[in-house]
Amino acid sequence: MFLAWRDMLFARTRFLLMGLVLALMSILIVIISGLTAGLVNDGVSGLKAMDADVIAFEEGTQTDSASTRSVVDLSAAGDLAAAEGVEETTPMGLTIVNARNQDATPVDLTLVGVEPDSFIAPAGLPAMSPGRVDGQPTPTPHEVVLSGTLQDDGLSVGDTVILDRLETELTVVGFTDDQRTFGHVDLAYVPLDIWQEVHAGARAGEAAAPYAYDQASVVVARAPEADVEKLSAAAGLDARPLEESFGSSPGYSAETMTLSMIEWFLYIITALVTGAFFLVWTIQRAGDIAVMRAMGATRAFLLRDSLGQAVVILALSIAVGVALAVGLGLWLESTPMPYVTEAGSVLAGAALLFIAGLVGALIAVFRVTRTDPLTALGENR
Numbered sequence: 021m022f023l024a025w026r027d028m029l030f031a032r033t034r035f036l037l038m039g040l041v042l043a044l045m046s047i048l049i050v051i052i053s054g055l056t057a058g059l060v061n062d063g064v065s066g067l068k069a070m071d072a073d074v075i076a077f078e079e080g081t082q083t084d085s086a087s088t089r090s091v092v093d094l095s096a097a098g099d100l101a102a103a104e105g106v107e108e109t110t111p112m113g114l115t116i117v118n119a120r121n122q123d124a125t126p127v128d129l130t131l132v133g134v135e136p137d138s139f140i141a142p143a144g145l146p147a148m149s150p151g152r153v154d155g156q157p158t159p160t161p162h163e164v165v166l167s168g169t170l171q172d173d174g175l176s177v178g179d180t181v182i183l184d185r186l187e188t189e190l191t192v193v194g195f196t197d198d199q200r201t202f203g204h205v206d207l208a209y210v211p212l213d214i215w216q217e218v219h220a221g222a223r224a225g226e227a228a229a230p231y232a233y234d235q236a237s238v239v240v241a242r243a244p245e246a247d248v249e250k251l252s253a254a255a256g257l258d259a260r261p262l263e264e265s266f267g268s269s270p271g272y273s274a275e276t277m278t279l280s281m282i283e284w285f286l287y288i289i290t291a292l293v294t295g296a297f298f299l300v301w302t303i304q305r306a307g308d309i310a311v312m313r314a315m316g317a318t319r320a321f322l323l324r325d326s327l328g329q330a331v332v333i334l335a336l337s338i339a340v341g342v343a344l345a346v347g348l349g350l351w352l353e354s355t356p357m358p359y360v361t362e363a364g365s366v367l368a369g370a371a372l373l374f375i376a377g378l379v380g381a382l383i384a385v386f387r388v389t390r391t392d393p394l395t396a397l398g399e400n401r
Contacts, residue, residue, distance in 0.1 A: 034301075035333060038294075038297050038333060038337075039333055039336060039337040039340075040337075041293060041337075042290070042293075042294070042333070042334060042337035042338060042341065042373075042377065043337045043338070043340045043341035043344070044341065045286060045289070045290050045293075045341070045373065046337065046338045046340075046341025046342050046345060046370065046373055047341045047342075047344055047345040047348070048286055049283060049286055049287075049345075049369040049370070049372075049373055050341070050342055050345030050346065050349065050366050050369055050370070051345055051348065051349065051352075052279055052282055052283050052286070053283065053362070053365040053366065053368075053369045054345075054349045054352065054359045054360060054361050054362070054365070054366075055279060055357075055358070055359055056276060056279040056280070056283075056365070057359075057360040057361075057362045057365055058357070058358035058359040058360040059275050059276070059279070059358050060266070060272075060276065061199065061201075061358065061360050062199075062201055062204050062358035063201065063202070063203060063204055063266070063269045063271070063272045063275070064201070064202065064266045064269045064272060065198070065199050065200055065201045066130070066132070066167070066200040066201055066202045066207045067202065067262065067265065067266060067269070068262075068266075069196075069198065069200055070140045070240060070262070071139055071140065071242070072139070072140060072240045072241060072242055072262055073241065073242055073243050073244050073246070073261065073262055074106075074240070074241040074242075074243045074246065074248060074251060074259050074260065074261060074262065075087075075238050075239070075240055075241075075259070075260055075262060075265040075268075076092070076096070076100055076238060076239040076240075076241065076251065076252070076255060076257035076258065076259040076260075077090040077092070077238050077257060077258045077259075077260070077265075077268070078090040078091055078092050078257065078258065079252070079256060079257055079258045080258070081258060087114045087202070087237055087238060087265070087268040087269065088114050088115060088116060088237065088270075090237050090238055090268075091235055091236075091237065092111070092235070092236055092237065092238060092239055092257065093234055093235060094111050094234050094235065094236060095234075096111075096239050096255055096256070096257055097109045097110060097111045097236075097239045099254065099255040099256070100239050100241055100251060100254070100255040100257065100259070101241075102254070103243075103246065103250065103251050103254035103255060104246065104250065104254075105243050105244075105245050105246030105247070105250075105251075106241050106242070106243040106246055106251065107241075107242040107243060107244075108139060108241065108242045109239055109240065109241040109242075110134070110135055110138035110139065110140060110239070110240055110241075111133075111135065111212065111236035111238070111239055111240075112132065112133065112134055112140060112212075112236060112237060112238050112239070112240050113131070113132065113133030113134075113212060113215040113216065113219055113235075113236045113237045114130060114131070114132055114133075114202065114237045114238070115130070115131045115133075115215065115218060115219050115237075116128070116129070116130050116131075116202075116203060116205055117129050117130075117131050117183050117184070117218065118183075118184040118185075119181050119182060119183045119184060119208075120181075120182050120184065121174075121175060121179055121180065121181055121182070122179060122180045122182070125174070127170070127173070127175070127181060128205050128206070129166075129181070129205060129206060129207070129208040130201070130202040130203060130205045130206065130207050130208065131183075131208050131210060131215055131218055131219075132202075132207050132208065132209050132210070132215070133210055133211065133212040133213075133214065133215020133216060133219070133236065133237075134209055134210075134211070134212055135148065135211075135212050136148060136211055139242065140240055141209065142165045142194070142196050142209050143165075143194065144163075144165050144193050144194035145163065145165055145193075145209060145210070145211060146160060146161040146163050146193075146211060147160075147211075148160050148211045148212060148213050149213075152213065152233070154227075154230060155227055156227050157217060157222065157225060157226060157227045157228075158211075158213040158214065158217065158227075158233075160211045160213050160214055161191075161211075162188065162189060162190050162191060162210075162214060163190065163191050163192075163193040163210070163211075164181060164190040164191065164192055164193065164208050164209065164210050165192075165193060165194045165195065165196065165208070165209040166181075166192055166194075166195050166196070166206065166207070166208050166209075167195070167196055167199060167200040167201060167206035167207045167208070168195045168196045168197055168198055168199060168200070169199045169200075169201075169206055170195065170206050171195055175192060176192070177192055177193060177194060177195075178191070178192060179191075179192045180192070181208070183218060186218060186221070186222070186223050186224060187223060187224045188214075188217075188218060188223070188224045189224065190208070190210065190214075196209075202269055203269050203270040203271065203272075204271075204358075212236065213233060216228060216232050216233050216235060216236075217232065219232065219235070219237075220232035239255070239257065241259075248260060248261060283369070286373075287372055287373060287376040288376070290373055290376045290377050290380070291376040291377060291379055291380035292380060293380070294330070294334070294376075294377040294378075294380040294381050294384075295379075295380030295381060295383050295384040296380075296384070297384075298326070298329075298330060298380070298381045298384040298385050299384035299385075302326065302384060302385055323385065323386075326381075326385035327378075327381065327382060327385060330377070330378060330381035330382075330385065331378065334373075334374050334377045334378060334381075335374065338370050338373055338374055338377075339370075342366060342370050345366075346361060346366060349361040
């Protein structure tokens with residue numbers, strides 16, 4: 021790489037500018053990957069936190085916002101539990117509500133109805149009372165466990181959360197250890213029968229219609245080895261793997277697809293910019309290449325020299341850009357912006373950026389292998 025190091029030393033300004041462009045692209049890639057991870061976490065962290073493998077929706081439910089549109093009968097949990105490969109099932113209700121605390125401060129919540137003794141329920145929920153009488157509201161205590169992030173908004177144990185329009189009061193009895201959100205709204209866990217009354221629109225102190233106490237939004241299952249198509253057929257539901265069910269969160273698919281498209285455009289732009297730079301640079305140094313070819317340098321030697329130059333520039337520029345972006349990302353995590361620094365995403369983005377740049381450089385410097393020393397030195401002039 022004698023010629024490559026010599027070029028980088030004597031034309032350092034050009035290479036520094038090229039390195040600056042690549043470093044800025046690296047920063048963009050890392051920041052966008054952090055925003056993507058942050059939006060995913062802010063949109064479906066409540067689903068990700070569940071120790072589950074499959075979520076079954078009402079058959080025919082629209083994919084977007086399926087979790088809040090779906091309505092299943094509680095008996096579906098038993099049908100799904102009887103299917104091959106299913107270890108355990110439980111119903112779950114999901115409803116996005118507007119609320120306020122005792123000081124009239126607005127609080128947006130995704131109300132999650134769970135059976136308190138189920139594998140998806142947080143600790144601290146009161147047991148569901150078996151003594152409900154038809155025509156009377158449930159005697160189950162109106163207590164709620166909130167997402168841990170709501171503590172930062174000033175809520176604490178013992179506070180009262182009042183649901184708008186229904187005036188149903190819920191007493192805060194605990195918080196989760198981590199962030200739990202759905203559709204960018206914090207989760208609030210309540211016993212399933214409390215959720216059923218809220219979902220049916222029953223006002224405080226009123227009972228819901230009898231059929232409401234037999235309904236939930238989805239059925240959640242532990243089934244690590246099960247075939248979701250067979251589960252769907254066995255239970256008459258639309259069973260989906262947990263990660264696929266993330267698309268049921270409002271806006272999830274649109275957000276992730278948009279940011280992913282931006283990332284791929286950046287990879288393409290990196291390849292084009294890197295390729296254009298090395299193409300122009302190869303044309304400018306055609307005389308030096310011709311002299312080396314005339315002195316006996318092989319095409320393989322010149323190709324290794326040129327690609328080595330590209331590897332050095334890409335590696336150094338991307339390393340600097342990633343380091344700066346990670347530092348910036350750690351600061352962004354302390355702001356309200358939904359941003360998460362994930363080592364896997366950062367390394368994957370840096371690797372793809374390096375490969376895209378190297379492919380662009382390879383296409384550009386391939387002309388080195390076809391350099392005719394006599395033509396390059398001006399024999400035809």
